[in-house]
Amino acid sequence: MRQKIEKRYPFWRVVIWSAGINILLEFFGLFVIAFVKVPDQTYTVQDVTTVNSLLQFAQGTVFNIIFFYFTLNYFHKLIVQQKQALNYVGYCFLVLVLCAIYFVVSHKCFGTITKNKVPVSTELLIFSTSFVAIILIGLSLLIAYLNSLRDDKKLQKILEIQNLQANYNFLKAQINPHFLHNTLNFFYAKSLPYSEELSEGILTLSEIMRYALSKENAIDGKILLKDEIEHLRNVIKINQLRFSxxxxxxxxxxxxxxxxxxxxxxxxxxxxxxxxxxxxxxxxxxxxxxxxxxxxxxxxxxxxxxxxxxxxxxxxxxxxxxxxxxxxxxxxxxxxxxxxxxxxxxxxxxxxxx
Known part of the structure; x- marks a missing residue:
């Protein structure tokens, strides 16, 4: 049966981060175009606020959301399942091809936003789209890997705390039963000269406690039925003593x-x-x-x-x-x-x- 890996990156979180970063970059670009004077600059604020440019921005934002949602979660799955390098190479190649197709189609649909449209050669288009796709894939893999390391550290910390708590509980379980059992035996010995009924009650209580706390005779979580019956008799006996x-x-x-x-x-x-x-x-x-x-x-x-x-x-x-x-x-x-x-x-x- 295959292990089901929960999605590490929820869709809403990817939407918030991707859209937020895209919007910040867009505003940064507008700021640079508006206030930073560059020689031979062909971009203007009007160029990047046209309907065509806004549609291209919206399309790019949607692409980033879909891209990062699937790549981050799939890389996380590969890391958790400790897949071989071939799995990463195959997935990266598939994503690279899809990204290249997307960038080419996007370029043909929207073209360039400059005033002086300069034709882009096929070689340059392939190189630029491949370069951007590789950067995006590498960024996704890096984020997934770093978050995986952080998750491992958190899990390790939780396991260490649980281990310390288990050790503490084990020590406490070892100390308290022996202390109580020895104390009851002490009271039993001291009460013998004064009250037979009291000493009998203390001895019965000691046997009840010993049975309740002892795990030595358990085999696969089971005990002898005769011991359970004896425990029943002791509980009945202690209640009889309580009510004379x-x-x-x-x-x-x-x-x-x-x-x-x-x-x-x-x-x-x-x-x-x-x-x-x-x-x-x-x-x-x-x-x-x-x-x-x-x-x-x-x-x-x-x-x-x-x-x-x-x-x-x-x-x-x-x-x-x-x-x-x-x-x-x-x-x-x-x-x-x-x-x-x-x-x-x-x-x-x-x-x-x-």
Whole structure:
């Protein structure tokens, strides 16, 4: 598949620059003709302000706009794609021929603007048009090359900044998890003589943090399902400690999960959503979590009774991000069904091939 190169020079920008430069040069020429006295001068201001001259100026401006728009962008494309010299030579020859044709036709149509029209020989016409065309082509190539160098420097600067930021984030990620983990272990050791429940909570929190921050056991972005299940149990446990074991949660696992792998933090997002919006203190309607693994396929069901009273605002970002991650890894091999009833909320995730 060919790489599509975006146009480096927008059409409107080429129009502004080309037209602006042409107008400035035209005014400069008028100034020279009007105020600078040159011996044997045959030009007058009236000569260069006739309808024929203005049409020639307009035609030249349009030509410059079209010429620079296509040559600048094509040279930029050749530079970006690192084409060989033969590509440049071929394109330059084509442009040279087109420019020569344009200048000859333009000369035949508009002729010269001097009072004393002197016939121009074919050799002189070919030489002059070729010379001007080569200058224009060289100018286009020079502009494209210099801007390419500037773009490369900007990109290099951005990459250096991103690299520094990545290194900083890496160091921060290395320092902070170890610091927090060691601190929690310290608190756990200190709390043991005073409160078994507190020390258990600290240890559970330490395990949750270790799982959330550790990437050592990930293989191709996946972890063992048994580790994800253990993480779920720890999250349930820490929430039970928060609410003095008054939460009613049923979590059942069926099937062999020992060597099965999946992407992390998918199941926990569903469970955390149920904890956030569900009524977990009603013993008649506990949150029901079921995980079943059969022949390398997974079914995860989470059903909870909704809270009564004011509803907590939900952005839905967590589930949306989870769906995007599932799309990237499992594509069409998964389905997620959400049943939003009046009193109950059910989420069912089915992954056909883990």
């Amino acid at each position: 074991n008054n939460l009613h949660v049923i979590f059942k696992v069926h099937g062999a999960v020992g060597e099965v792998m999946m992407i992390p933090f998918v199941l926990i997002t569903i469970v955390e959503n149920a904890f956030k919006h569900g009524d977990l203190k009603n013993p008649d309607y506990p949150i029901d979590i079921k995980l079943t693994v059969v022949n390398d396929s997974l079914t995860f069901l989470c059903r909870n009774k909704k809270k009564t009273g004011p509803k907590e605002l939900s952005t839905g970002i967590g589930l949306d991000n989870t769906k995007k991650r599932l799309d990237m890894v499992y594509a069409t091999k998964y389905t997620i069904n959400i049943i939003d009833e009046t009193d109950f909320y059910t989420t069912e995730l089915i992954i056909k091939k883990l």
